[in-house]
Amino acid sequence: MADLRVNIGGLEFKNPVTTASGTFGNGEEFEDFFDLDLLGGMFVKGMTLEPREGNDYPRMAETASGMLNAVGLQNKGVDHFIKEIYPRIKHFDTHIIPNINGSTVEDYIEVAEKLNEIETIPAIELNISCPNVKAGGMLFGTSCPSAIAVTEAVRKAYDKVLIVKLSPNVTDIAEIAKGVEGAGADSVSLINTLLGMAVDAEKRKSVLSTVTGGLSGPAVKPVALRMVWQVYNAVKIPVFGIGGIMNATDAVEFMLAGAAAVQVGTANFIDPQIPVKIIKGIENYLERHHFDSVSELTGAMEI
Amino acid sequence: MADLRVNIGGLEFKNPVTTASGTFGNGEEFEDFFDLDLLGGMFVKGMTLEPREGNDYPRMAETASGMLNAVGLQNKGVDHFIKEIYPRIKHFDTHIIPNINGSTVEDYIEVAEKLNEIETIPAIELNISCPNVKAGGMLFGTSCPSAIAVTEAVRKAYDKVLIVKLSPNVTDIAEIAKGVEGAGADSVSLINTLLGMAVDAEKRKSVLSTVTGGLSGPAVKPVALRMVWQVYNAVKIPVFGIGGIMNATDAVEFMLAGAAAVQVGTANFIDPQIPVKIIKGIENYLERHHFDSVSELTGAMEI
Amino acid sequence: MSKIIADHVVVEVRYPVNDSFIITLRSPVDIPDILPGNFAEIQIENTTGVFLRRPFSILDVDYESRMISFFIKIIGKGTKKLGEAKRGDKVSLIYPLGNSFSLPEPGKKVLIVGGGSGIAPFVLLGRNLKSNNNDVTFLIGGKSKKDVLVSSLFSGFGKVLTTTEDGSAGEKGFVTGHSLFKSGNIHFDKIYSCGPEPMMKAIGKIANRNGIDCEVSLENMMACGFGACLCCVTETIEGNKRVCKEGPVFNVNYLKWRI
Amino acid sequence: MSKIIADHVVVEVRYPVNDSFIITLRSPVDIPDILPGNFAEIQIENTTGVFLRRPFSILDVDYESRMISFFIKIIGKGTKKLGEAKRGDKVSLIYPLGNSFSLPEPGKKVLIVGGGSGIAPFVLLGRNLKSNNNDVTFLIGGKSKKDVLVSSLFSGFGKVLTTTEDGSAGEKGFVTGHSLFKSGNIHFDKIYSCGPEPMMKAIGKIANRNGIDCEVSLENMMACGFGACLCCVTETIEGNKRVCKEGPVFNVNYLKWRI
Numbered sequence A, B: 001m002a003d004l005r006v007n008i009g010g011l012e013f014k015n016p017v018t019t020a021s022g023t024f025g026n027g028e029e030f031e032d033f034f035d036l037d038l039l040g041g042m043f044v045k046g047m048t049l050e051p052r053e054g055n056d057y058p059r060m061a062e063t064a065s066g067m068l069n070a071v072g073l074q075n076k077g078v079d080h081f082i083k084e085i086y087p088r089i090k091h092f093d094t095h096i097i098p099n100i101n102g103s104t105v106e107d108y109i110e111v112a113e114k115l116n117e118i119e120t121i122p123a124i125e126l127n128i129s130c131p132n133v134k135a136g137g138m139l140f141g142t143s144c145p146s147a148i149a150v151t152e153a154v155r156k157a158y159d160k161v162l163i164v165k166l167s168p169n170v171t172d173i174a175e176i177a178k179g180v181e182g183a184g185a186d187s188v189s190l191i192n193t194l195l196g197m198a199v200d201a202e203k204r205k206s207v208l209s210t211v212t213g214g215l216s217g218p219a220v221k222p223v224a225l226r227m228v229w230q231v232y233n234a235v236k237i238p239v240f241g242i243g244g245i246m247n248a249t250d251a252v253e254f255m256l257a258g259a260a261a262v263q264v265g266t267a268n269f270i271d272p273q274i275p276v277k278i279i280k281g282i283e284n285y286l287e288r289h290h291f292d293s294v295s296e297l298t299g300a301m302e303i
Numbered sequence C, D: 001m002s003k004i005i006a007d008h009v010v011v012e013v014r015y016p017v018n019d020s021f022i023i024t025l026r027s028p029v030d031i032p033d034i035l036p037g038n039f040a041e042i043q044i045e046n047t048t049g050v051f052l053r054r055p056f057s058i059l060d061v062d063y064e065s066r067m068i069s070f071f072i073k074i075i076g077k078g079t080k081k082l083g084e085a086k087r088g089d090k091v092s093l094i095y096p097l098g099n100s101f102s103l104p105e106p107g108k109k110v111l112i113v114g115g116g117s118g119i120a121p122f123v124l125l126g127r128n129l130k131s132n133n134n135d136v137t138f139l140i141g142g143k144s145k146k147d148v149l150v151s152s153l154f155s156g157f158g159k160v161l162t163t164t165e166d167g168s169a170g171e172k173g174f175v176t177g178h179s180l181f182k183s184g185n186i187h188f189d190k191i192y193s194c195g196p197e198p199m200m201k202a203i204g205k206i207a208n209r210n211g212i213d214c215e216v217s218l219e220n221m222m223a224c225g226f227g228a229c230l231c232c233v234t235e236t237i238e239g240n241k242r243v244c245k246e247g248p249v250f251n252v253n254y255l256k257w258r259i
C-alpha cells in the first residue's frame, strides 16, 4: 500500500485529506457519520478574539454547482474554544487546526498567542480571506503589504506551524503567496471563497442579508486549480488545495497541480462521509498508477 | 407591451439582449436558427490588427456548470473583417459591434481607427480582458493605469460608442471601471472569463494546450452579478452584464443588479435560439411585474 | 442519537393532490427512533440547478418493515424531480435530524395548526399525542378544497377542522380566522404549528394573548441540515441558533419574533 | 442547408453489445437531407457533470417515418445517461452538422476502415456507395468478438472483414495488420476511415504509401458543434480549421498529421 503521509512545515499528516474551516463545525457533528481519527486533519470553524453573532439570516443561496454563504464568522470566541470546545474534541487522533480571524492585527496576534499555549494544537490557519465580515477579513488578504504585515505579526506570536489562507479575490495570488512566504508562513492554503452574489428576480431583492457572499463548490474548482498551480510555481512552502473537491479525482487533480494536501469543504454538506471516501479513492488511484507515496503526486502534472 | 429599448451612450438598442463576443461567431452560424434582426445587438468575434491562428488544440474543457476555453483570438484580422465578413453581415437589422484586441496600445488604436471609418458600425467593444493570449490581452485589464491608458488612446482614435470590456481577474473591478469611465468609455461590459484550469487526473496532464483558460457559463454567474453590482454602484455609464446568462430570469437578475443590457455567451452553444427566448421571457416578466419599460429594471434590486 | 446515511429504495410515490406527493422508501438498515418534528436531508441527484440536499419532515415510519415516508409539495426543481421517482429508484437519505415537539402531560388538550406542506410532522405528533392520552384538535388551512384533502391523514388522532381561502371546504378564510379562535375562550393547554411563517406568527400571537404554550417548526434555508455550516440560523433570545440542530421546533417565546 | 433544432421523441434504445447502444428517435418535423459523415449535437439534460451538448455521427435516417438513429458507445456520464433513455422521453437534437465524405466515381473500389464508435457514419456511407455502384470492402476492428458484432450493420453494402486484438473473431491483431494490407498490392481507389486517431493515422500512412486517396472523420472536443466557438480546430495545411464546420471529414493530406 502506498504511503499516504505528507509533511507540512515539519508536521506530519497521516494522509493529505483534511476538512476545510467552516464546513466541518468542530467535528462533533460528523461523529455520527464516520471515525474522525481517519482524517489527515481537521480545520475547525473560524474563530475570533471576541464572540460574534455572525450575519443576519438569510446566509445561504444555492447556485449552479455551488453555493454562496454569508455566515460571517459566528463563533463564541477563542476562549470559549479553548475552554469548552477543545477539551471535548482533543481526543480525536488527528490534527485539530484552528482557523483564526480578526478585525485588526492585534486581534490576530492575541488569538494566536492564546492558541500557542495549547500544546497539543500543532498548527493554526491564519484566515486573511473571509469575504463575509465588514472589518478586516478579506481586506488583509487582498493587498500584499497587509497580508505580509499580519503574517509577520502572527509569526512572531506563534511558534508552531503557521498556515496562511489566501483570498482568490485578487489580481495576483502568486505575489501574495510569495509575500506571506517571506513573512514566515510555513504553508499557504487556497482558495477561500470567491466573492459572489445572488438576486431573487421575483422578489427583486438580493438573496443574502449581506448582498454579497462567498462562492464555494465545484463551480469554483477551475479557478482554484489555476491558483494552486500558480502559487505552487511561485513558492517553496507546501500548498493546501481547496475549492470544489467532491471526490478523489478532484483531490488528485489538486495534488497534480501542486497541492501537498487538500481541504474538503462544501462536499461535507452533501455527503458527510466524503472525506473517508476521498482517502480511499486516493489510495486506489496510487495503486492503479503505481505510486509509492502520495507526495509524488504533488506538481506531477505534465503540461 | 412594455418598452424594450435601452440607451447606451446615446445609441439605442431595440432590446437589451445582445450576444457576447466569441460565442456567436460573426452571426452567420446562427442564421440557421433564428432571425438575427430580433437581437438587440451582436458582439462579433474578437479581432486583432493582424491575422492570428489562435492557440493549439485542445482549446476546451467542460467543467461543473461551465466550460474553459483557450481559443486565443483566432481571427483573420480587422482588414479581413472589413472587406470580407462585414459586407456579408451588415444587412442584419441589429447593431454589429466588433470586439477589438491588441498586444500593444498601438495595435488597439489602429484597429479602432479602421473601424471608425465604417459608418454603419455604431460601436466597438475594447477587450482588455482576454485571458488566452500571451501578450497584451488581460494584462491591460488587470492594472488600472494600463486600462486607463489604452482606453484614453482608443477614445482619441474612435468617435462613436466605446464599450470597454473588463476582466474579472482583479482585486477591485469597480476601481478599474471608474478609471476607464474617466478615460472616456461610454459603457463597460463585464465579465469576461475567469482564469481557470483543468487537469486530467488519468493522463496526469493539463487538459488545455495553454494550461489555463477562461471560465464561462452558469458557474461564474454569482461572481459576475457581484461585479456588475459593484460597478453599477461605482460609475455613471451604463453596464453590459455578462456571465452565465442561460435564461430570462438570469438576464433580469443582471439588470436588477445594475446592468442596462446583457450579453448572452456560452448559452448560445447549448441553445442557439436562446437569445430570442430571453427577449420573450423578459417581455413576459415586465408584463407580470407591471413595468412600462425594461430600463426600469436597471439597479432596481432591494437590499 | 445515531444517524443514518444510506441509499433508500423508493417503494411508492402517490399524489393525494395535484401538487403534492407522498413518497415511501425502504431503508437498508433498521430505522432508529423517529420523534415528531425530526426531518431528513434527501439528495436529489442529476437535476440541473439542484446542488445541495433538501430537508423534509418525516411524515411516518414503519420500524417493522423499515419504511419511511414524506409528504412533499412541489415548489421547485428538486421537489419536481423527486416526485418523478419510480419504484426501485435509489435515493440517499440522512436522518433523523433536528429536535422534536415536546409532549404535554397526559390528558391535556392540544391544538395543532398547519398549512401547506407544514402538516407533514403532524402524523407522528398526532399519534404520539394520542398514545399520551391528549385530546387533539387539528386545524388545517389551505387555498381551496384540494389543499385540505390531506387532513384525512389526521382523522385517526383527533378532531379535524379546516379552513380554505375560497371557502370550498371548511370555514372560509385563514386558519387564524377560524371560529375556534373567535369564541374568545380558547380552551387549549398547548398549540403546535407548522406552515408559512406569517401563519405561525399569527398563531403564536393568539397563543401568547391567551397564555398558551406554543411550539412552531421553522423551515429555514439549509446547506447541511446537521449543524455544520451555520447557514440556517434564526434569532432567539439566546442569540443565533441553528434551525437544523437546536430546531426546527422552537417555543415561540424563545424566538425573537415581533408578534 | 437548413438545420433542425427540436425535441425528438425516443422510440427505441437497444444494446447490440454491452457497452454500446443504438438509439432511435422521431423528429417532430421533416428531416432534411442527411449526408454520410453528418453529425448531430444531442443535449443530455439533468446529468451532473454534463453541461454542453454531445456530438454523435448520424447512423441512419428514415425520411418517411421521420426517424433518426445513432450508434453510441458509453464512455462517460453523458453517454451513460443517454443510454438509459426510455421510449417516449424527449431529447433535443441539432442537425445536420458538419461536412460529409465525398463519393468516388461510380465503379471505383473503396475500402472503409472503422473501429469503436467510429463506425457510425459508415451505414449511410455504405448505402450511398452501393447506390453509386462502388465495390465496397469494410474492415472493422475491435478488442474482441463483441466489439465487431456490429459489423453486421454493413453486410448489405459490401464485403465485411474484421480484426480483433484477442483473435476471438476475424484476423488477430489491429486493422492495420490485416492481410489485406500485407499482400503488397492493395487495389483500392479510395479509403475512408473513422475511429481512434492512432488507427486513422496508420491507415492514412498506408493510403499515402500506396497513393490512394484517403478521407478520415475526426472526433475533436466540441463546445458548440456548429462553427461558433472555434474550440474544435485541427491543424491543416491552410491553418486551423473547425472540425465541426469544415470537417469532421478531411482528406488526410489536408491535415498536418506527421504520418
Ligand SMILES: Cc1cc2nc3c(=O)[nH]c(=O)nc-3n(C[C@H](O)[C@H](O)[C@H](O)COP(=O)(O)OP(=O)(O)OC[C@H]3O[C@@H](n4cnc5c(N)ncnc54)[C@H](O)[C@@H]3O)c2cc1C
Pocket: C039, C050, C054, C055, C056, C057, C058, C070, C071, C072, C073, C074, C075, C076, C077, C078, C079, C080, C117, C118, C120, C121, C218, C219, C220, C221, C222, C248
Ligand atoms: C426542516 C424542514 C422541513 C421541511 N419539511 C418539508 C416537508 O415535509 N414537505 C415539504 O414539501 N417541504 C418541506 N420543507 C421545505 C422543502 O425543504 C423545500 O420546499 C424544498 O427544499 C424545495 O426544493 P426545490 O428544489 O423544489 O425548490 P427550489 O427550486 O430550490 O426553490 C424554489 C423556490 O423556493 C424557495 N425555497 C426553497 N426552499 C426554501 C426554504 N426552505 N425556505 C424558504 N424558501 C425556500 C427558493 O428560494 C426558490 O425561490 C422543509 C424545510 C425544512 C427546512
Ligand SMILES: Cc1cc2nc3c(=O)[nH]c(=O)nc-3n(C[C@H](O)[C@H](O)[C@H](O)COP(=O)(O)OP(=O)(O)OC[C@H]3O[C@@H](n4cnc5c(N)ncnc54)[C@H](O)[C@@H]3O)c2cc1C
Pocket: D039, D050, D054, D055, D056, D057, D058, D070, D071, D072, D073, D074, D075, D076, D077, D078, D079, D080, D117, D118, D120, D121, D218, D219, D220, D221, D222, D248
Ligand atoms: C463529430 C463527432 C462525431 C462523433 N460520433 C460518435 C458516434 O457516432 N458514436 C459515439 O459513440 N461517439 C461519437 N463521438 C464521440 C462522442 O461525442 C463522445 O464519446 C461523447 O461526447 C462522450 O460524452 P460523455 O459525456 O459520455 O463522456 P465524458 O464524461 O464527457 O468524457 C469521458 C472521457 O472521454 C473524453 N472525451 C469525451 N469526448 C471526447 C472527444 N470527443 N474526444 C476525445 N475525448 C473525449 C473526456 O475527456 C473524458 O476523459 C463523436 C464525436 C465527434 C466530435
Ligand SMILES: Cc1cc2nc3c(=O)[nH]c(=O)nc-3n(C[C@H](O)[C@H](O)[C@H](O)COP(=O)(O)O)c2cc1C
Pocket: A020, A021, A022, A023, A045, A046, A047, A069, A071, A073, A099, A127, A130, A165, A191, A192, A193, A215, A216, A217, A218, A220, A242, A243, A244, A245, A263, A264, A265, A266, A267, C229, C230, C231
Ligand atoms: C458555510 C461556509 C463557511 C465557511 N467558513 C469559513 C471560515 O470560518 N474560515 C475559513 O477560512 N473559510 C471558511 N469557509 C471557506 C472554506 O473553508 C473553503 O475555503 C471554501 O468553501 C472553498 O472550498 P469548497 O469549495 O470545497 O467548499 C467557509 C465555507 C462555507 C461554505
Ligand SMILES: Cc1cc2nc3c(=O)[nH]c(=O)nc-3n(C[C@H](O)[C@H](O)[C@H](O)COP(=O)(O)O)c2cc1C
Pocket: B020, B021, B022, B023, B045, B046, B047, B069, B071, B073, B099, B127, B130, B165, B191, B192, B193, B215, B216, B217, B218, B220, B242, B243, B244, B245, B263, B264, B265, B266, B267, D229, D230, D231
Ligand atoms: C469560446 C469563447 C470565446 C470567447 N471569445 C471572446 C472574445 O474573442 N472576446 C471577448 O471579449 N470575449 C470572449 N469570450 C468571453 C465571452 O464574451 C463572455 O464574456 C464570457 O464567456 C462570459 O459569459 P458567458 O458565461 O455567458 O459565456 C469568449 C468566451 C467563450 C466561451
Ligand code: FES
Pocket: C221, C222, C223, C224, C225, C226, C227, C228, C229, C230, C231, C232, C233, C242, C243, C244, C245
Ligand atoms: S443547515 Fe447547516 S447548520 Fe443548519
Ligand code: FES
Pocket: D221, D222, D223, D224, D225, D226, D227, D228, D229, D230, D231, D232, D233, D242, D243, D244, D245
Ligand atoms: S465546436 Fe464550436 S466551432 Fe466547432
